Structures are given as structure tokens and as C-alpha cells.
Amino acid sequence: MRLRALDITSYRDYIRYLDQNPSEYDILKRVLPINVTEWFRNPETFQYLKDEIIPAIIKGKEEGPKRTVRVWSAGCSDGKEPYTLAMLFHEVLGGDVGRYRVDILATDIDEEELEKGRRGVYKENEMKGVDMKRRARFFTYKDGRYTVKPELRAMVRFKRHDLLKGPKYSSMDLVLCRNVVIYFTKELKERLYLEFFESLAPGGYLVLGKTETLMGDARNILALVNNRERVFQRPRE
Ligand SMILES: C[S@@+](CC[C@H](N)C(=O)[O-])C[C@H]1O[C@@H](n2cnc3c(N)ncnc32)[C@H](O)[C@@H]1O
Known part of the structure; x- marks a missing residue:
């Protein structure tokens, strides 16, 4: 569609054009679903993380001296994925939340999306997937907009x-990289997955x-932990 609009005949030329015209990236973003994200996207995956994975990570911290949990949402778009994780950590930790430091690193290549995440303000029609109980607990509502509460905001960088x-990052207890690599070549995916291995703490x-x-x-x-939810684990040494 953009190639036709610009009268460009090959993808190679289009990529060159993209390199030379940064504003083209913004146009491409509007026509391709590059940044599409949702709260609790694939809810069954987040339910599994809440029931099994997050409690296992927390249990591991109880036994060790360090009470910092390190999480990385890679390709976080406008923040719905990392804030979803922050809600789950709050819910699982409950009254013990103050005894842990949950550090969720939310990264993306797109500064505009990151800025939206930093603001943490979402319109009513962007809140699909967050039930009323969670909206009341984790957001303040004013003039048709929901703002994440400081307790949630404080967990996400x-x-x-x-x-x-x-x-490269390291010592992560949990890394999510979902719906990001669709446009990556096989070689790039293979390299990236090895880098994710390196970014994980043992376990x-x-x-x-x-x-x-x-x-x-x-x-x-x-190691494969749950095929249906696409969960893998770096073995403990
Ligand atoms: C479809 S969204 C997925 C968001 C979220 N992970 C989810 O599953 O709902 C993909 C995100 O990956 C980001 N992205 C694409 N290529 C990237 C790269 N090379 N490095 C970091 N982020 C990238 C895009 O900017 C976009 O925000």
C-alpha cells in the first residue's frame, strides 16, 4: 500500500526510503498493526502467570537474601503489558508487596508509545480487558480517562x-517478548532467543x-514449561 502510494517498486528501495525519511515510520505505523496491544492479552496466559509462575518466582526470593524481582517486557508498546504484570504482582503479593522490590523494565523501539506508557493515561475505550474491580483498585478515573495509580506506576520503568x-540485559526473573518478532527474519529470531537466554537468571x-x-x-x-502458554525456563545451574 505505501509502496504503491510512493511509487516505489521494491521492498529494498522502501527500506532505504524509510531510513532516509524518519516521518515515513509514523505513516507506516498508522497503516500496519505494529503497536497493537491489549490489557491481559491472551487472558489465559496471564492467569497461568498469576497462578503458577509469579508465585514460583516469589517463592524463590523468599529463600534467597535478595527480595528484588526483575521483569522485562520487551516490545511493551504503550504500557498495557507491563502494567498488566504490575497488577498481577500486586494481587499475588497482597499485603506483602512492601517487602519486595518489583522492577519491571518496559522497553520498546518506539519513543511515542513509551511516552504514552510513562504518562499512564488511557481513554475509556482503551480499557477493554480491565474489569471494574481492577479499574477501581489500580486507576483513578476523571473526565473519561483512566490514570494508573502511583503504586502501579512505581513498578514500571x-x-x-x-x-x-x-x-544486553541480565539477571531477569521473567522476560516477556510477545507479538514483537513477526517481522524479524529466522536468523534474527534465533539470535534474539539466545540473547533472551542470556538475559535470564538461572531459573x-x-x-x-x-x-x-x-x-x-x-x-x-x-526448558519447555508450558507449551500452550509459550513459557520456557532457563535451567538452574
Ligand atoms: C504488536 S506490539 C506488541 C505489544 C505487546 N508485547 C503485546 O503483546 O501486546 C509490538 C511492539 O514491538 C515493538 N518493536 C518492534 N521492533 C522492535 C525492536 N527491534 N526493538 C524493540 N521493540 C520493537 C513495536 O514498536 C511495538 O510496540
Whole structure:
């Protein structure tokens, strides 16, 4: 569609055009569902994280000296995924929340989306997936807009990061990378999955999108925990 509009005949030329015209990226974003996200996207995955994975991570911290939980939402779009995780940590920890530091790193390549996440303000029609109980507990409502409460905001750090070129992270207890790699080549996916392995603490979990699967060498070093919910684990050493 954009190629036709610009009278460009090959993808290679279009990529060159994209490189030379940063404003084209904004136009492309409007015509492709690049940033589409939802609260509790694939609710059954988040229910599984709430019932099994988050309690297991917390249990692991009780036994160790450190009470910091490190989570990475890679390709977080406008913040719905990392804030969903923050809600779940609040719900699982309940009254014990003050005894832990839950540090959710939310990264994306798109500064505009990150800025929206930092503001933490969502219109009524963007709140699908958050039930009334959660809206009342975790948001303030005014003039048709929901703002995340400081207790949720405090758990999430937004940072610009390109998964293909950015610095590497480590010691994560939980990494989510869902619905991000659709436009990546097989080689890039294979490299990225190995990097996710490296980013995990021993025993840490990786969650992929519902339609995605591990490929390349990462398949041999990450253990499958739940195939339906696309959850994998770095074995403890
Ligand atoms: C479809 S959204 C998915 C959001 C969320 N993870 C979810 O599942 O609802 C994909 C996001 O990945 C981001 N993205 C694409 N390529 C990226 C890259 N190389 N590095 C970091 N983020 C990237 C896009 O900007 C977009 O916000």
C-alpha cells in the first residue's frame, strides 16, 4: 500500500526510503498493526502467570537474601503489558508487596508509545480487558480517562531499546517478548532467543506470543514449561 502510494517498486528501495525519511515510520505505523496491544492479552496466559509462575518466582526470593524481582517486557508498546504484570504482582503479593522490590523494565523501539506508557493515561475505550474491580483498585478515573495509580506506576520503568542493536540485559526473573518478532527474519529470531537466554537468571522464565515458538539453538538450552502458554525456563545451574 505505501509502496504503491510512493511509487516505489521494491521492498529494498522502501527500506532505504524509510531510513532516509524518519516521518515515513509514523505513516507506516498508522497503516500496519505494529503497536497493537491489549490489557491481559491472551487472558489465559496471564492467569497461568498469576497462578503458577509469579508465585514460583516469589517463592524463590523468599529463600534467597535478595527480595528484588526483575521483569522485562520487551516490545511493551504503550504500557498495557507491563502494567498488566504490575497488577498481577500486586494481587499475588497482597499485603506483602512492601517487602519486595518489583522492577519491571518496559522497553520498546518506539519513543511515542513509551511516552504514552510513562504518562499512564488511557481513554475509556482503551480499557477493554480491565474489569471494574481492577479499574477501581489500580486507576483513578476523571473526565473519561483512566490514570494508573502511583503504586502501579512505581513498578514500571520505561526505556527506549532496540532489541536488535541495544545493550544486553541480565539477571531477569521473567522476560516477556510477545507479538514483537513477526517481522524479524529466522536468523534474527534465533539470535534474539539466545540473547533472551542470556538475559535470564538461572531459573528465570521466558514467555513468547501465542503464535510464536522458540527456534534455533535456544531450543536446546531453554526448558519447555508450558507449551500452550509459550513459557520456557532457563535451567538452574
Ligand atoms: C504488536 S506490539 C506488541 C505489544 C505487546 N508485547 C503485546 O503483546 O501486546 C509490538 C511492539 O514491538 C515493538 N518493536 C518492534 N521492533 C522492535 C525492536 N527491534 N526493538 C524493540 N521493540 C520493537 C513495536 O514498536 C511495538 O510496540
